Amino acid sequence: MxxxxxxxxxxxxxxxxxxxxxxxxxxxxxxxxxxxxxxxxxxxxxxxxxxxxxxxxxxxxxxxxxxxxxxxxxxxxxxxxxxxxxxxxxxxxxxxxxxxxxxxxxxxxxxxxxxxxxxxxxxxxxxxxxxxxxxxxxxxxxxxxxxxxxxxxxxxxxxxxxxxxxxxxxxxxxxxxxxxxxxxxxxxxxxxxxxxxxxxxxxxxxxxxxxxxxxxxxxxxxxxxxxxxxxxxxxxGGPVYFVESLDTFVDDLKVAQPTAFLSVPRLWVRFQAGVHEKMPEQKLQKLLRIPLLGKLVAKKIRQGLGLNSVRIFGSGSAPISPSTLHWYYRLGIPICEAWGMTETAGLSTTNMPFREDRLGTIGVPIDCLDIRLSEQGEMQVRGDTVFEAYYKNPEATADSFEDGWFKTGDKAIKNPDGSYTIVGRLKEEFKTAKGKYVAPVPIESQLAGNPDIEQVCLMGSGRTQPVAVVVMAEHLRKSDREPLRASLQHTLSAVNAGLESHQRLDGILVADDLWSIENGLLTPTLKLKRADLERQYQDRLANVSAGKVFWEDETVTG
Structure with a gap:
């Protein structure tokens, strides 16, 4: 204890x-x-x-x-x-x-x-x-x-x-x-x-x-x-640098030369897409496999991102795909995933110091925090960093604790080495028309392994089978659809092959527009607003089936 x-x-x-x-x-x-x-x-x-x-x-x-x-x-x-x-x-x-x-x-x-x-x-x-x-x-x-x-x-x-x-x-x-x-x-x-x-x-x-x-x-x-x-x-006691604007972000990083750098999954994916815009993934991976040249390429990419001096990399706020973490690791960017909530004063578990065998986990708890899992697999925490009350909201406060443990709402598994893996939010699980529950986050994480995909949201409440809605990487949104369709079809088949029958996707819908804070589809911390996304696409989803890939304008009915 x-x-x-x-x-x-x-x-x-x-x-x-x-x-x-x-x-x-x-x-x-x-x-x-x-x-x-x-x-x-x-x-x-x-x-x-x-x-x-x-x-x-x-x-x-x-x-x-x-x-x-x-x-x-x-x-x-x-x-x-x-x-x-x-x-x-x-x-x-x-x-x-x-x-x-x-x-x-x-x-x-x-x-x-x-x-x-x-x-x-x-x-x-x-x-x-x-x-x-x-x-x-x-x-x-x-x-x-x-x-x-x-x-x-x-x-x-x-x-x-x-x-x-x-x-x-x-x-x-x-x-x-x-x-x-x-x-x-x-x-x-x-x-x-x-x-x-x-x-x-x-x-x-x-x-x-x-x-x-x-x-x-x-x-x-x-x-x-x-x-x-x-x-x-x-x-x-270390120096802190600020950024003047989004347009000057990379230049400001180059001035700061940070040695510790924290970001969120949404931005790590955007940085990755920026690299792919200049060098296709297949060519990049081929170069990285060449001794010496691979190291030079990786160093040039880190310098281009303004991250060549960083010794500590972190990601938090939302789940990040293990495939994204492995991609960065090959570039000499070992990202330590972390987990925390406002109610736990931020970072509460982390894969620091970095361990490759823990990629895809949120690591272990900080030393002033305890974790237990409920019968439903919910992470519950207590310790020095955990809040005690919501302001003017005693009902929500009472509902959030059980025997002194804060109920996080996150579902997790504990690994043999003591680390934890988040498998989703309890309230995000949805029931299909077959009466089976599906946790979207692990499946979304697998789909995000396709570097052409920038955003993904799994939907399926009341449907016979789930459907994935995706946003393509920015530099691909006006590209020829057929190569992209083939890439997404391959990803869909590969992901479905590893899922249980009730989890398998009916298809993929490619959205026209990016999801953002401004259009109300992301929270200020860049998390998906799932209910709003489902409302946005529910009419289009009715026409997605047969394990195929559709663009939004291909689902318009007369």
């Missing part, structure tokens, strides 16, 4: 920040590209700016415990605002920069936020509609929605807060709203102790050192980026 929370001694984020200010105050910490020039904050400057922003919050008449929201893409100011909120004794409420009007309004109302920071946004429409000035709006120094207070005014005019709040491990640090695929998001109450436990454990298991460079580009409203990148870099 692992040690209990009472037996462990964790440092809060502000204590870690103070430690680095004392030990390395003049060293560079945050690196923000602005108009292709790099703005750099030392530890001392970060601390001073955070204290000024904290004083600014207090000048608004806000009280300890008040909620303060952050609605912005990643930037150095996001980090600083987060710590300023802590220094002022307030509670942060991060909101995805892609949130729509209804989600934005719900979170502001539900959390009773008393102020909001606004910053970089790809689309200002929702924020402009919702933020009406009823609460103070503090604008980061970027093109953003209308605001009442300029960040730079506080930085230039406020006196640094002398006495920062002394938070205890049982005090509330943040309310993190989940990016669920259905209904209103739930507010996970995250305490300082849970965050500290996660950052401390992650620093150890990732083996992040003070000289390791990381890049913060995944949404900071998501718990993984918040604890694994922001938190772990803070606790380890």
């Amino acid at each position: 692992n040690n209990t929370k009472q037996e462990r001694h964790y440092q809060t984020p502000l204590q870690e920040l103070a430690r680095h200010v004392r030990e390395r105050g003049d060293e560079a910490y945050l690196h923000q590209p602005v108009n292709r020039q790099l703005t750099v904050w030392t530890w001392q400057q970060v601390d001073e700016d955070a204290r000024k922003i904290a004083q600014g919050l207090k000048s608004l008449g806000l009280s300890p415990g008040d909620r303060v929201a952050i609605f912005a893409k990643n930037s150095a100011e996001w980090f600083i605002a987060d710590w300023a909120i802590m220094m002022a004794g307030m509670v942060s409420v991060p909101i995805y920069a892609t949130a729509g009007e209804s989600t934005l309004q719900y979170i502001l109302d539900h959390s009773e936020a008393k102020a909001i920071f606004v910053g970089k946004l790809d689309d200002k429409t929702a924020g402009s509609q919702v933020f009406d000035g009823s609460i103070p709006r503090i604008g980061f120094p970027y093109d953003t929605v209308e605001h009442d207070i300029r960040w730079q005014d506080w930085i230039s005019q406020q006196t640094p807060l002398a006495d920062v709040a002394e938070a205890g491990l049982d005090d509330i640090m943040s309310i993190v709203y989940t990016s669920g695929s259905t209904g209103n998001p739930k507010g996970v109450v995250l305490k300082f102790g849970q965050y500290a436990a996660a950052a401390t454990a992650n620093r150890s298991v990732i083996n992040l050192r003070p000289d390791d460079r990381t890049v913060s580009y995944l949404p900071l409203a998501h718990i993984t980026e918040r604890t694994v990148i922001q938190g772990t870099s803070l606790y380890a």
Whole structure:
């Protein structure tokens, strides 16, 4: 049994920040590209700016415990605002920069936020509609929605807060709203102790050192980026770089030369497709098999992605196909898959340090977390990083625990070596017309082994047999269909050959459009919105049968 929370001694984020200010105050910490020039904050400057922003919050008449929201893409100011909120004794409420009007309004109302920071946004429409000035709006120094207070005014005019709040491990640090695929998001109450436990454990298991460079580009409203990148870099003391825009992403990576790099399956697949766009898979694999030349090709690809200095690669947020992991491994990119939830303060199991024989698993639990499997195979967890309550939602809280164990909703198997393999979400299993249950994730993972496929969703509730809907890799979407049809037909036959009769696919439907956050078919963390996808394609699926491959326009009926 692992040690209990009472037996462990964790440092809060502000204590870690103070430690680095004392030990390395003049060293560079945050690196923000602005108009292709790099703005750099030392530890001392970060601390001073955070204290000024904290004083600014207090000048608004806000009280300890008040909620303060952050609605912005990643930037150095996001980090600083987060710590300023802590220094002022307030509670942060991060909101995805892609949130729509209804989600934005719900979170502001539900959390009773008393102020909001606004910053970089790809689309200002929702924020402009919702933020009406009823609460103070503090604008980061970027093109953003209308605001009442300029960040730079506080930085230039406020006196640094002398006495920062002394938070205890049982005090509330943040309310993190989940990016669920259905209904209103739930507010996970995250305490300082849970965050500290996660950052401390992650620093150890990732083996992040003070000289390791990381890049913060995944949404900071998501718990993984918040604890694994922001938190772990803070606790380890390593420099962090930000990305100016999607267009400059690779160039910014080349500047940062990260030594630790985390991404999500959707982006790993996009990176892979980008390589295939320049070099077909068959040719690439042929070159990789040639001694010396293969190593040079792999190195050139890593350099092209800006990842040649990385020693630690990670993937989380959603399942990733083992075939994708093996493809990257052949390029000298050993990706460690990990698993975690908002309710478990992020990374909770991981294949770190990397082991090839564990590819396709989520590894083993971090040392402050215990896991058990229910009779239905559900992963249940307890430990220092696990939350205790949903904000203002005692019913959901009660439903989420069993004998002190949090019910994750993920179905898994435990392997002989102690690692775990996720086989899907309990609620995602669907029943066919034959009365048999099908778990979509393992089958989707097999289909994703075809590098021509960028996105895949298995559907079949109420059907005699399941059907797969796929989106082709971007560079192939206007290609000749017949070679692609043959490739997909081969994949379909190969996958069906290994499935039980009730699992076998009736066919594959190739979708016209990419699934995205913007069109409402992906969550902010790039997970599939299965119910919405089924509604989108249900009419087309009626014409998919006989184990064949169809394009969407081929299923249109008169």
